[in-house]
Amino acid sequence: MPDTSVKMDTPDIYDDLHRKLVTAQFDHGEKLKSEELRQIYGCSANTIREVLFRLSTVGLVAFEEQRGFRARRTSPERQHDLTQFRILLEQEGASLSMRHGDIEWEARLSAAHHKLSHIESEVRRSGTVEPVLPLWSNAEWEFHDTLISACNSPLLRETYKTIYDQFRQQLVSRASNYGYYGDNVKEHRAILDAALARDEALCRQHIHDHLARNLIGVT
Amino acid sequence: MPDTSVKMDTPDIYDDLHRKLVTAQFDHGEKLKSEELRQIYGCSANTIREVLFRLSTVGLVAFEEQRGFRARRTSPERQHDLTQFRILLEQEGASLSMRHGDIEWEARLSAAHHKLSHIESEVRRSGTVEPVLPLWSNAEWEFHDTLISACNSPLLRETYKTIYDQFRQQLVSRASNYGYYGDNVKEHRAILDAALARDEALCRQHIHDHLARNLIGVT
DNA sequence: AGCATAATAAATTTTGAAATTACAAGATAA
DNA sequence: TTATCTTGTAATTTCAAAATTTATTATGCT
Incomplete structure (x- = not known):
């Protein structure tokens, strides 16, 4: 306060x-x-x-x-909408980044993933997220933002941020269950590898799989 | 005033x-x-x-x-960005509409196109746009909005509207040259036909061709 | 008791003016 | 001459209170 x-x-x-x-x-x-x-x-x-x-x-x-x-009140319908829209933006942003991004972008993405995975492995060890929640939350954002950062489209990046913030608004609450993080580690790794390999189709697939989990339970 | x-x-x-x-x-x-x-x-x-x-x-x-x-000051770079983003949203919105849209959607799209093409043919006859500019501007918006109206994503539709308005902000000024409208008629027709045939790939192609003209002269 | 209506309370919105901040032209110093 | 500082002016932002609107409670009627 x-x-x-x-x-x-x-x-x-x-x-x-x-x-x-x-x-x-x-x-x-x-x-x-x-x-x-x-x-x-x-x-x-x-x-x-x-x-x-x-x-x-x-x-x-x-x-x-x-x-x-x-x-803001987020209904299941709105959450579904947010997720689908986020998938669209992140897939497109990642594709564009893979086309335009240089070695500098690769380095930044690699660094962001390194930080994120370090925090995630700590979560894994301790079995609880609470102590590093703000840290983890920021690292996760950094990774996704860096992923699309070379897309060369300020509009896409800004729009993605507003969507992401609304996402985060409620992800924090379901962050308590650990299983979530277990998969996260693998999924972030998969996205990173595909991105560095400049395999657009594969990267899109991994992005979809990573984000679509939030659709569970919603039609 | x-x-x-x-x-x-x-x-x-x-x-x-x-x-x-x-x-x-x-x-x-x-x-x-x-x-x-x-x-x-x-x-x-x-x-x-x-x-x-x-x-x-x-x-x-x-x-x-x-x-x-x-x-708002619109640089060539921003215009390029707006166009690309609009293409992304309209393609996705149209694809979703083709999947979810029912006969009611087809009817509305058909009606919107009918109105638009009526105005466009008048422009063609008279050779000048000025007299019907507000009418045409609205009809064009109606058509594009209807195209994506069955996408079942309020977010996508809202975002599209904000992009479209910024587009319109400067399209009006270049509306004076007639050649623009000559192609417009054909292109809208092509989009309509592909949409009603539920041919997603073709519709995406036509949307791209229709909107990408605004990229001419920009890298 | 149930429902509509009126009175009251609470919260939002607008106002007009004061305080703050940015802008521009002229003056001083290097 | 160039650069920096001052001063005056114009515009933005904040404030506290009045006016409007909405929500809540109380009252009267069927």
């Missing part, structure tokens, strides 16, 4: 709320009242309004005219 | 500015000053600020912290 005595400016408040939202510190559909937040951050209602507005543009917050803001 | 004496509410101001932006009534990169717009629409600077914020979320307006808003 931020100190009430320290005044934060708009970007800081944005970052703080963004972090809280993607780490599921609000319930799905929970009302975000200007007045409450105003007191927490020590600013005017208008500033809060603007921050929530910005957050609504990246899908983390839902806005309804005349009735304020809520933490 | 809206009457200064008539007060408009936020959604109206949004619509008015949105329309002006997609019909290129502002120069690329032109500064959008709160104070000026405030006087035009007869509201406070804060209301203008909120509207401009909303427009910035759909890419029509660029916002920079502490230095206000500008009409």
Whole structure:
């Protein structure tokens, strides 16, 4: 909880709320009242309004005219939609990166995977994710973002980020079961190898398999 | 220009500015000053600020912290990016629609094309686009949106709309040359036929050919 | 008791002005 | 002359309070 005595400016408040939202510190559909937040951050209602507005543009917050803001509620249908869309973007981004990426890109991807796999093996050893959750969460993002980073399409990359953040918003909650991570290690490895081999079809396949697990239980 | 004496509410101001932006009534990169717009629409600077914020979320307006808003500047690079991304989304949306769409979808697509081709043939006869430009602009949008409307992915459809609007923002300006429309008629027909025949590969090809013309002159 | 209606409370939105920040032109120093 | 600093102006951003709208509770009627 931020100190009430320290005044934060708009970007800081944005970052703080963004972090809280993607780490599921609000319930799905929970009302975000200007007045409450105003007191927490020590600013005017208008500033809060603007921050929530910005957050609504990246899908983390839902806005309804005349009735304020809520933490985004993710239905199974929406989750399905998010997953399919993410697969589309990551496959395309990876394909383009494999075509345009140079040795520098390969190095960055390799490095990102190295960090990620280091954290994942620690999770494996300890059997629990909790202690390194923020670390792991960032490393996972780094890997996927680096994968598509040479796609040469700012639009695709930005769109992917907004989708990913909404994804993360609820992945954190199901992160407690370990089996998830066991497969993750293998899958990230498979994606990396295919990417470095510039095998587009195979890489697309692995990306699909990796992400499609989130579809289980949804039609 | 809206009457200064008539007060408009936020959604109206949004619509008015949105329309002006997609019909290129502002120069690329032109500064959008709160104070000026405030006087035009007869509201406070804060209301203008909120509207401009909303427009910035759909890419029509660029916002920079502490230095206000500008009409979005579209470089050749960005135009290239927009085109490629639009191709990706429309191809995927059309493919999904062909898989999920029922007879009702076919009927709507057929109707949209009928309206569009009627307007396009008028353009052909008269040799000029100007008189029916708004009509044509809407019909074109209707056709493309209907094409992907059965994709069963709200995310894809929303994203497509924001991309399309940014597209339209500058297509209007190059709409004056007639040759453009001559090919358009054939291309829309080709897309329609392939879609109704549920030939995904062919439809993707036609979508690409139709949209890729905008890439001419850009690397 | 059930339902509609009115009164109250709570929250959102807008306003107008104050405070902050960026921009531009002129002055001073190197 | 070039570069840096100052000063004045214009624009953006924040604030606190008023006005509007929505939600909640209480009241009266069938």
